[in-house]
Structures are given as structure tokens and as C-alpha cells.
Amino acid sequence: MPTPIKITAGSVSLTAELDDTALAKAVAAKLPFETAPNEWGDEFYFGFPVQSGLDETATQKVKVGDIGFWPPGNAMAIFFGPTPMSSGPDPVPASAVCLLGRITGDATLLRKASGAGRIRIEKV
Numbered sequence: 001m002p003t004p005i006k007i008t009a010g011s012v013s014l015t016a017e018l019d020d021t022a023l024a025k026a027v028a029a030k031l032p033f034e035t036a037p038n039e040w041g042d043e044f045y046f047g048f049p050v051q052s053g054l055d056e057t058a059t060q061k062v063k064v065g066d067i068g069f070w071p072p073g074n075a076m077a078i079f080f081g082p083t084p085m086s087s088g089p090d091p092v093p094a095s096a097v098c099l100l101g102r103i104t105g106d107a108t109l110l111r112k113a114s115g116a117g118r119i120r121i122e123k124v
Contacts, residue, residue: 001020002018002020003025003028003101003123004124005101005122005124006120006121006122006124007078007110007119008119008120008121009037009044009110009113009118009119010112010115010116010118011113012112012116014104014106015104015105017104018067018100019057019099019100021055021098021100023050023052023055023057023098023100026052027069027100028123030049031121031122032122032123033049033120033121033122034118035047035118036117037116037118037119039114040084040094041081041083041084041091042064042079042080042081042082042083042091042108042110042111043077043079043093044080045070045075045076046119047074048069048074048076049074050069051074052071052098054096055098057098057100058096058097058099060092062090062092062093062097063090063102064079064080064089064090065079065080065102065104065107066091066099066101067100067101067102068097068098070094070097072095076100076121077097078110078119079091079093079107080111
């Protein structure tokens with residue numbers, strides 16, 4: 001069963017869900033979590049206190065609204081539009097990410113949070 005979460009960046013707050021995978025459950029166990037996000041195009045990413053290699057969900061094909069985990073940086077990534085590696089409207093991660101879940105609302109609203117000093121992820 002997915003875990004419902006809320007993502008707040010600046011004045012933008014969105015609902016999302018984490019999948020029922022072992023890695024997503026490990027992430028959910030560390031919530032709530034708040035940090036300063038980095039931006040890479042229309043992607044927020046930040047270090048997260050979980051370590052993992054690539055799992056069965058690993059891919060470089062992500063969609064707007066996907067939430068991933070990038071093992072090389074022990075980082076969570078939230079995709080809300082094209083990244084510098086994109087050649088179209090879909091985000092493209094720097095390398096394979098493990099899919100954790102997805103934003104259930106309009107992920108593109110996170111564009112309004114560009115430059116946000118804090119991002120918070122919590123269970124609801």
C-alpha cells in the first residue's frame with residue numbers, strides 16, 4: 001500500500017505517494033525530513049539519510065511528477081519538468097534513479113518554488 005506524503009517547497013505544497021518497495025519504505029521511515037534543495041533544471045535534489053544501490057525500479061526514463069533516489073549521491077530527486085539532459089518535455093536524470101513514488105497533483109507547480117531555501121517531506 002502506498003504511503004501518502006506531502007512535499008512543501010517555499011509556498012508550494014503538494015501531495016504525493018511513496019511506493020511499496022523496500023527502498024521507498026526505508027525513505028518513509030526517515031520522514032519527516034527537511035533540508036535545502038539543489039536545483040538541476042526542473043528537478044529538486046538533495047542528500048537523504050538512506051543508502052542504496054540500484055534496485056528493480058532503476059531507470060533513466062522518468063516522467064514529470066516522479067520521485068526518485070539517485071544512489072551515487074544518496075539523493076532524493078523530485079522531477080517537475082525538463083532537466084539539462086532533456087531533449088523534450090520529459091525530465092532525464094543524470095544517471096539511473098530508483099523510482100520511489102510520484103506527486104499526485106500538478107508537479108509543475110514546483111516551478112513556482114524555484115530558489116526555495118527549504119524543502120520538507122512528511123507523511124500525511
